[in-house]
């Protein structure tokens with residue numbers, strides 16, 4: 001598995017977010033709830049259609065100055081459907097050299113593997129969770145899955161993108177970890193906060209909120225005495241709280257770590 005850290009992608013992430021920020025500004029920086037993405041796409045010369053797509057969530061076709069976004073019919077919840085449109089719009093705005101792009105559900109959760117997908121996700125995050133609106137919604141609230149779910153519902157976007165956005169925008173020191181089949185696929189924290197790194201590709205730590213039986217796991221941020229997320233650290237282990245949202249069907253989940 002090829003993995004890059006968030007730090008290497010940082011300049012491109014910022015550029016992608018900047019492209020979405022400028023579009024928001026052109027529109028008068030509305031709350032994204034008031035943003036009709038199909039209208040916005042049309043305004044950018046892109047028609048959004050919903051229909052059957054085999055093995056993918058979204059597809060962008062480009063012909064000259066015009067584009068078509070196909071979104072798989074039946075994507076639920078609404079936040080996931082909106083994120084898919086925003087992601088494809090990101091490809092439209094950022095990746096002019098591609099006449100066709102096909103994006104899977106995994107691509108929508110990609111924050112480390114393909115730079116193209118990471119950029120489209122960063123664009124979608126800024127479009128659906130503009131910095132100014134998101135910052136005031138976060139306030140000084142403490143991280144928890146309940147808070148991330150509530151923000152995702154308020155901004156009508158996905159859980160994963162909201163957790164990443166929280167790690168970036170909130171002042172809290174948070175690491176977001178995506179794992180599947182017992183392995184850490186990627187981890188993300190705001191590079192400016194210089195937090196300890198959770199190494200991708202490694203097995204999940206035993207006795208953590210991500211690995212214990214569901215009945216033994218709390219549904220709030222908690223300290224797990226025997227969970228070691230930082231095996232590379234040989235000095236005193238940091239105090240960390242954690243909570244995991246299991247993603248049924250993916251044999252995976254999303255974990256929040258918080259250095260309080």
Ligand SMILES: [Zn+2]
Pocket residue numbers: 087091101102103104107116117120
């Ligand atoms: Zn994509």
